[in-house]
Amino acid sequence: MGSILGFLLAAVALLGSPGPAIAALVVVGRQCSTGHALRYFLALQAGLALAAGLSAVGLVALLQAFPALRVIMLVASTAYLIALAWSIASAPPSGGVGGDGQGAGAWRPWGAFILGVTNPKAYLAFASLFGSFILLDPAQGLGDGGLKWLLVVVVMIVVDIAWLLAGRALGRIEMAPRAERAMNIAMGLAILAACVAALV
Structure with a gap:
């Protein structure tokens, strides 16, 4: 039980810290309607779950063996x-989100799925989590990896919902056009910064 708790705490710290996917969730929560934001969220979770599964079965070793594949993903x-x-x-400033779906064109679910599958920060987190903890006896084969994958998916869903709701809360704040423009620029820069940090 202690190992599982430690794994969960580490997963929350690694997967809940700001990165490209979380920055995207905050913005889509702020700019898009609830339905569109939910579709984006679900597609992102599907991509991240696939990435976690690939990591659990040794994709990190595959990426090391074929550097070109890693470059393509990056x-x-x-x-x-x-x-x-x-x-x-x-x-352009919209005067607040208001759930009208403005800006939804940039937030396609397929893009969220691609972001989840290719997110460099996620792979670093998965490699660290899967390599640093043993939750079940290795003699049980895929049981340990399967449990880690399940726990990681649950943690991702919970922390990403929290970030999406934070974006929704930001969208309810009425702003002057100049302030909203400044926030849009700041959020765009935050995504670039998160991307650079993940690459480094």
Whole structure:
């Protein structure tokens, strides 16, 4: 039980800290309608769950064996995040989200899935979590990896919902056009900064 608790605490710290996916969730929560934000969230969770599963079965070793695959994933995630950051920073003030779905065009569910599957910060977190803890006797084969994957998915869902709700709360704040423009630029820069930090 102590190992599971330690694993959960580490998972919350690693997966709940700001990164590209979390920055995207905050912005989509602020800019889009509830339905669109939920679809984006679900697609992102599907991508992250797949990435966690691939990590649990040794994708990290595969990436080390084939550096070109790692480069392709980094380029894909970076290009998507740069496009999102530009879309956010250049968005016109809307006077608050109001749940009208403004800006939803930039937040396609397929993009969220790609971000989840290729997110460099997520792979670093998964590699650290899966390599640092033993929750079940290794003799049980895939049992240990399966349990870690399940716990990681639960933690991701909980912390990402919290960040999405934070974005929704920001969207309810009425702002002057100049202040909203400044916030859009700041959020775009935050996504770029999170992307750079994950790459470094």
